[in-house]
Amino acid sequence: MKLYIETVGCQMNELDSELVVASLRKEGYELTHSAAEADTILFNTCSVRQHAEDKVYSALGRLKNAKREHPHKVIGVLGCMAQKDQAIIFKRAPYVDLVVGPGQLHQVPSLVRELRVEGAVRLQRMEVSLGRKEGSRAQIERSHESFDPLRDPAMRPTPHQAYVRIMIGCDKFCTYCIVPSVRGPEQSRPPADIVAESRQLAGEGCREIILLGQTVNSYRYREGERMWRLSDLLAALHEITGLDRIKFVTNYPKDMTNDLLAAVRDLPKVSKYLHVPVQSGSNAVLARMKRGYTVEEYREVLERTREWIPGVAVTSDFIVGFCGETDKEFELTMDLVRESRFKNSFIFKYSERPGTKGADLFTDDVTDEVKRHRNHELLALQNAISEEDNHAFLGQQVTVLVEGPSKAAEKHSEGEAHPAASSEPVQLMGRTHCDRIVVFDGNPRQIGQLLPVTIYDANAHTLFGEVVTRQGGAELFSLSLPTKV
Numbered sequence: 001m002k003l004y005i006e007t008v009g010c011q012m013n014e015l016d017s018e019l020v021v022a023s024l025r026k027e028g029y030e031l032t033h034s035a036a037e038a039d040t041i042l043f044n045t046c047s048v049r050q051h052a053e054d055k056v057y058s059a060l061g062r063l064k065n066a067k068r069e070h071p072h073k074v075i076g077v078l079g080c081m082a083q084k085d086q087a088i089i090f091k092r093a094p095y096v097d098l099v100v101g102p103g104q105l106h107q108v109p110s111l112v113r114e115l116r117v118e119g120a121v122r123l124q125r126m127e128v129s130l131g132r133k134e135g136s137r138a139q140i141e142r143s144h145e146s147f148d149p150l151r152d153p154a155m156r157p158t159p160h161q162a163y164v165r166i167m168i169g170c171d172k173f174c175t176y177c178i179v180p181s182v183r184g185p186e187q188s189r190p191p192a193d194i195v196a197e198s199r200q201l202a203g204e205g206c207r208e209i210i211l212l213g214q215t216v217n218s219y220r221y222r223e224g225e226r227m228w229r230l231s232d233l234l235a236a237l238h239e240i241t242g243l244d245r246i247k248f249v250t251n252y253p254k255d256m257t258n259d260l261l262a263a264v265r266d267l268p269k270v271s272k273y274l275h276v277p278v279q280s281g282s283n284a285v286l287a288r289m290k291r292g293y294t295v296e297e298y299r300e301v302l303e304r305t306r307e308w309i310p311g312v313a314v315t316s317d318f319i320v321g322f323c324g325e326t327d328k329e330f331e332l333t334m335d336l337v338r339e340s341r342f343k344n345s346f347i348f349k350y351s352e353r354p355g356t357k358g359a360d361l362f363t364d365d366v367t368d369e370v371k372r373h374r375n376h377e378l379l380a381l382q383n384a385i386s387e388e389d390n391h392a393f394l395g396q397q398v399t400v401l402v403e404g405p406s407k408a409a410e411k412h413s414e415g416e417a418h419p420a421a422s423s424e425p426v427q428l429m430g431r432t433h434c435d436r437i438v439v440f441d442g443n444p445r446q447i448g449q450l451l452p453v454t455i456y457d458a459n460a461h462t463l464f465g466e467v468v469t470r471q472g473g474a475e476l477f478s479l480s481l482p483t484k485v
């Protein structure tokens with residue numbers, strides 16, 4: 001039996017897909033890259049912006065004929081859009097068989113099995129969690145089940161890296177954001193489970209783990225008298241043999257506490273890279289967004305972070321064109337980007353989400369043209385800064401965890417055997433400890449290794465380098481590596 005799965009959205013979704021695939025493999029499924037030859041077609045969806053939803057609905061539209069010709073194919077919509085739209089999905093695409101919210105993904109194997117057994121008898125199954133007002137906090141919490149025990153190495157970003165969920169949900173309720181309603185209440189996972197899973201991953205060859213949470217630094221877990229915070233968890237994970245790097249995303253500015261900054265500073269395996277989205281440089285906009293801090297408070301967080309962790313790379317997210325955003329308010333965001341020198345920023349045009357406070361309270365009154373213009377302007381400013389800062393790396397040596405072939409090399413070798421299977425020279429990509437992307441010529445056998453690379457060129461997004469093979473006659477790394485690449 002063949003499974004085709006398409007994933008959109010954040011890293012949390014990528015992890016969810018990995019786990020769904022692992023559970024279906026246990027049922028005898030194998031992955032295919034072709035929807036046409038699949039017995040089961042799944043979409044793991046995102047609701048953060050309208051655009052992501054539109055893409056899924058049009059992909060579903062393209063399956064209408066396939067389903068008519070092959071009625072036994074199971075078509076499923078999973079994830080945030082399933083939780084948000086629920087039965088609306090069946091209305092818009094009546095040939096969809098399965099709708100499963102992010103808190104119910106553990107049920108996917110049995111649901112798919114049920115649908116296949118029924119064969120030609122047309123069933124539609126929907127499993128979603130309770131809405132934020134559909135029960136007591138405890139009931140709602142229970143209805144969003146974390147889904148973490150099974151791992152599938154083949155579905156990881158690379159075999160040497162893995163996401164590890166440390167919490168689910170969000171309680172911050174920023175007015176633009178759909179996440180708290182679709183992913184439910186904030187719930188932290190027990191530290192012992194996280195450590196055990198990370199140890200297992202390290203045993204399977206993972207050198208880097210990326211801890212995931214919508215507000216990862218709000219992590220709190222009470223164990224008897226003891227309250228575990230993210231800093232405690234980092235210290236525990238740091239002890240795991242085989243792990244070289246620990247990253248975590250996404251941080252909530254207000255929870256950037258000194259114990260966390262000290263942990264990042266003092267634990268060498270923890271990347272000195274922090275994603276701390278500010279969203280806007282205007283206090284009035286931040287208040288409308290209900291972000292819970294002012295620009296001055298964010299500046300203080302940034303200053304403190306840089307004071308405590310020299311060399312730290314900070315990145316941010318921005319929403320442009322939020323309800324009522326004036327030119328002046330946007331200029332304040334430009335000012336903040338100009339002075340903050342983020343490593344990079346992700347910039348989004350505001351997309352109204354029905355069901356959020358923002359949609360109820362405010363009008364989405366900034367035209368798309370203005371949003372687009374502001375997006376370009378802010379991105380151009382950020383890119384100029386990123387490029388300037390990347391130039392400081394010219395001539396420097398960095399340590400790169402090699403992830404795989406570069407995008408260009410991947411395109412070039414499409415349809416060929418996986419490059420790791422050959423030993424032909426190939427363009428590789430990896431990241432520095434601070435999450436900077438580095439591209440260099442290497443050998444597929446180097447994938448998964450930590451290599452010293454000297455940087456000779458840089459643009460806003462990428463450093464270009466050459467692997468250092470010898471220095472002063474001394475071998476720098478293992479003999480299994482070619483001395484010349």
Ligand code: 5AD
Pocket residue numbers: 048049176177178277279317318319348349350351352353
């Ligand atoms: N419109 C545009 N961007 C959004 N984000 C979240 N909700 C919306 C929305 N309604 C952005 C925020 C967040 C990132 C993951 O997506 O910047 O940090």
Ligand code: SF4
Pocket residue numbers: 170171172173174177178179180214215252
């Ligand atoms: Fe959404 Fe705000 Fe929670 Fe982030 S902190 S997931 S932006 S509600």
